[in-house]
Amino acid sequence: MQYVSTRGAAPKLGFEEAMLAGLARDGGLYVPETWPRMSEAEIAALAGLSYEEAAFRVMRPFIGDAFTDRELEGIIGRAYAGFRHAARVPLRQTGPNDWLLELFHGPTLAFKDVAMQLIGQLFEASLARSGRRITIVGATSGDTGSAAIEAFRGRAGVEVFILFPDGRVSEVQRRQMTTPAEANVHALAIAGDFDDAQARLKDLFNDHAFRDGVGLAGVNSINWARVLAQTVYYFTAAVALGAPHRPVSFTVPTGNFGDVFAGYVARRMGLPIERLVIATNQNDILHRTLETGAHRRAGVRASISPSMDIEVSSNFERLLFELYDREGAAVAGLMGELAGGGFELSQGALGRLRAEFDSARASEEETRAAIAAAWAATGELVCPHTATGLHAARVRRGDPRVPMVVLATAHPAKFPDAVEAATGERPALPGWMADLMARPERVTRVANDVAAIKDVIGRATVGEGAR
Numbered sequence: 001m002q003y004v005s006t007r008g009a010a011p012k013l014g015f016e017e018a019m020l021a022g023l024a025r026d027g028g029l030y031v032p033e034t035w036p037r038m039s040e041a042e043i044a045a046l047a048g049l050s051y052e053e054a055a056f057r058v059m060r061p062f063i064g065d066a067f068t069d070r071e072l073e074g075i076i077g078r079a080y081a082g083f084r085h086a087a088r089v090p091l092r093q094t095g096p097n098d099w100l101l102e103l104f105h106g107p108t109l110a111f112k113d114v115a116m117q118l119i120g121q122l123f124e125a126s127l128a129r130s131g132r133r134i135t136i137v138g139a140t141s142g143d144t145g146s147a148a149i150e151a152f153r154g155r156a157g158v159e160v161f162i163l164f165p166d167g168r169v170s171e172v173q174r175r176q177m178t179t180p181a182e183a184n185v186h187a188l189a190i191a192g193d194f195d196d197a198q199a200r201l202k203d204l205f206n207d208h209a210f211r212d213g214v215g216l217a218g219v220n221s222i223n224w225a226r227v228l229a230q231t232v233y234y235f236t237a238a239v240a241l242g243a244p245h246r247p248v249s250f251t252v253p254t255g256n257f258g259d260v261f262a263g264y265v266a267r268r269m270g271l272p273i274e275r276l277v278i279a280t281n282q283n284d285i286l287h288r289t290l291e292t293g294a295h296r297r298a299g300v301r302a303s304i305s306p307s308m309d310i311e312v313s314s315n316f317e318r319l320l321f322e323l324y325d326r327e328g329a330a331v332a333g334l335m336g337e338l339a340g341g342g343f344e345l346s347q348g349a350l351g352r353l354r355a356e357f358d359s360a361r362a363s364e365e366e367t368r369a370a371i372a373a374a375w376a377a378t379g380e381l382v383c384p385h386t387a388t389g390l391h392a393a394r395v396r397r398g399d400p401r402v403p404m405v406v407l408a409t410a411h412p413a414k415f416p417d418a419v420e421a422a423t424g425e426r427p428a429l430p431g432w433m434a435d436l437m438a439r440p441e442r443v444t445r446v447a448n449d450v451a452a453i454k455d456v457i458g459r460a461t462v463g464e465g466a467r
């Protein structure tokens with residue numbers, strides 16, 4: 001399997017190189033050259049398998065000869081061994097034909113662990129072979145950073161730097177990033193919002209001398225392996241609910257468009273997904289794009305679902321590549337316009353977008369109401385991101401006979417203030433994490449300036465090499 005850049009001007013790479021590269025050298029994102037298909041019989045055969053076995057079958061065709069079957073089995077097994085639920089990603093019924101897919105049983109209590117734990121193992125296997133050293137830099141709206149730190153803390157040959165928007169993540173999120181004591185972990189609080197952090201990250205990758213000098217590697221959802229890992233749970237959930245013999249719908253709380261794009265990939269592979277609903281919070285650029293065809297920035301406003309406070313949804317570029325018949329030059333043109341504020345989709349592209357996705361926005365009030373409604377109806381506390389999904393699933397429900405699965409993206413205890421305000425009930429951290437609030441923190445503040453960030457990374461990695 002070869003990977004091509006969405007901007008059409010970078011070399012094709014195999015799975016391992018695309019994974020280690022993160023961003024392509026033309027500024028684009030890597031996508032598979034073709035979509036592997038699973039037949040109806042192959043999908044049906046996933047029924048009753050463990051999560052790990054299903055993950056192996058879904059991901060195998062994308063990996064080519066980068067890892068042997070045995071290596072891949074070992075990688076997958078180690079990735080999910082630390083999940084605190086035997087099903088890894090259990091389904092929970094919330095209504096007659098309504099389900100929550102609980103993706104938060106990993107070590108940092110958000111769905112980011114599903115992909116990041118796998119990436120940690122994939123990188124380790126690859127680096128052990130090559131003896132290479134790498135510097136991982138990530139930008140986070142809260143959950144990616146802690147998941148990346150958890151996946152790479154203490155690993156040999158890896159330094160991890162995470163840029164998070166100072167003051168804009170929840171206390172639990174911040175502490176998950178600032179309390180690990182391993183010397184290879186560096187939490188950087190940037191003076192800006194998530195889009196600033198992500199833009200500085202792209203600046204680092206686009207400085208090829210710096211990139212090669214420190215061995216920069218990316219683990220944001222620009223990394224194809226993240227998206228791939230997330231494709232698996234669409235299959236396991238749909239098959240548990242009767243696919244491929246009946247279609248299933250999904251609603252996905254969306255920020256950077258990685259998780260919902262993974263659903264699109266599952267559909268391309270042959271999974272019968274009826275509706276794929278994009279749920280946004282008040283930062284609704286994606287919902288507006290579906291409504292109007294204009295993809296235009298309006299400024300990010302902080303919300304009670306901070307992991308979705310994003311306007312520049314990186315993975316939307318992967319979808320644009322599809323909507324524009326895989327014309328890299330067209331995508332590069334649109335991304336240039338986005339830097340100036342936005343762009344208008346062609347009629348053809350908009351038609352295709354609307355054929356693949358539905359969307360809805362949840363205001364702050366609607367998000368709080370959805371948390372309260374879930375509590376009243378089922379006695380479940382849900383996180384505010386999940387609540388935007390519950391709202392969107394209700395307003396875009398469609399055929400009631402088709403199961404609707406809402407992706408539950410984080411544990412409610414990651415966002416206790418919002419949950420308590422909506423229900424009067426304060427969600428508790430799981431016992432195994434209860435001492436988080438007492439651990440000492442370690443953080444470096446940085447300006448929203450690429451030179452300052454390079455300086456911090458340069459000093460830490462030079463110090464590392466000299467040891």
Ligand SMILES: *Cc1c(COP(=O)(O)O)cnc(C)c1O
Binds near residue numbers: 144258308385386
């Ligand atoms: C990252 C995140 C999202 C958004 O996912 P994307 O893949 O960025 O669209 C939603 N909810 C939670 C809790 C998250 O951490």
